[in-house]
Amino acid sequence: MELANGAGCCCCDDRHVDTERPLDRMYEEGHEDPVSVITGLCRQFYQLGWVTGTGGGISVRQGRCVYMAPSGVQKERIRRQDIFVLDLETGEILQRPVSTPSLRVSQCCPLFYNAFRLRDAGACIHTHSPAAVMVTLLPRTQADAEFRITHLEMIKGIPLHGYHDTLVIPVIDNTAHEEELAGDMAKAMQRYPKSPAVLVRRHGLYAWGRDDVEAKTVTECLDYLFDMAVRMQHAGIDYTEPPVDCRQCYASDV
Numbered sequence: 001m002e003l004a005n006g007a008g009c010c011c012c013d014d015r016h017v018d019t020e021r022p023l024d025r026m027y028e029e030g031h032e033d034p035v036s037v038i039t040g041l042c043r044q045f046y047q048l049g050w051v052t053g054t055g056g057g058i059s060v061r062q063g064r065c066v067y068m069a070p071s072g073v074q075k076e077r078i079r080r081q082d083i084f085v086l087d088l089e090t091g092e093i094l095q096r097p098v099s100t101p102s103l104r105v106s107q108c109c110p111l112f113y114n115a116f117r118l119r120d121a122g123a124c125i126h127t128h129s130p131a132a133v134m135v136t137l138l139p140r141t142q143a144d145a146e147f148r149i150t151h152l153e154m155i156k157g158i159p160l161h162g163y164h165d166t167l168v169i170p171v172i173d174n175t176a177h178e179e180e181l182a183g184d185m186a187k188a189m190q191r192y193p194k195s196p197a198v199l200v201r202r203h204g205l206y207a208w209g210r211d212d213v214e215a216k217t218v219t220e221c222l223d224y225l226f227d228m229a230v231r232m233q234h235a236g237i238d239y240t241e242p243p244v245d246c247r248q249c250y251a252s253d254v
């Protein structure tokens with residue numbers, strides 16, 4: 001297949017992509033194959049209940065190449081040959097699934113691009129995790145349009161955050177179509193520069209990292225924290241305030 005408009009491949013400088021050329025030959029030397037990363041993580045996340053019913057997904061960037069799954073495909077069954085490759089700067093599709101031409105690129109595309117362009121992310125993960133959805137419905141989250149949590153060990157898994165810090169994740173309202181979230185997501189990312197994620201009310205989570213490893217770690221830590229917040233709320237424990245016996249937090253009061 002020729003590249004659309006004869007554009008050069010961002011990874012290899014070729015003017016054309018050979019139909020027979022496997023996707024795993026397109027990734028940068030020294031990096032893990034992004035296609036294997038996407039298909040592998042989709043299977044793992046399906047097992048966790050994060051990407052069931054074709055929802056959710058993941059995109060990985062290497063250089064100017066953006067690798068992305070198709071829309072409306074069961075995530076645990078995505079094959080290597082189903083992955084799209086797009087140009088980071090132009091959004092142009094450089095390679096599309098040849099064996100299944102009816103496939104269309106993920107509806108999450110403009111949201112993944114927010115992470116790549118606004119945060120220079122190397123990977124972005126979208127989940128429909130029940131914990132992520134539930135946390136957007138908690139009273140404090142509803143009132144403030146942001147999720148706050150502090151004093152839990154897993155906060156240390158979020159870049160730029162320590163145990164005593166308050167982690168704040170912005171929440172935007174859902175829309176009828178996934179791509180319509182892009183504008184509100186970009187605004188939330190600008191308002192919360194320290195946050196590595198945006199929650200979508202009654203929908204799920206977008207989280208990113210410098211690479212797929214960091215994006216996965218961030219997503220796993222956040223999901224744990226969301227689940228803990230729901231449990232603490234149920235137990236009548238305020239997850240937004242330090243515990244009363246935290247000497248470091250209350251040292252100035254003594």
Ligand SMILES: [Zn+2]
Binds near residue numbers: 055056126127128203
């Ligand atoms: Zn979604």
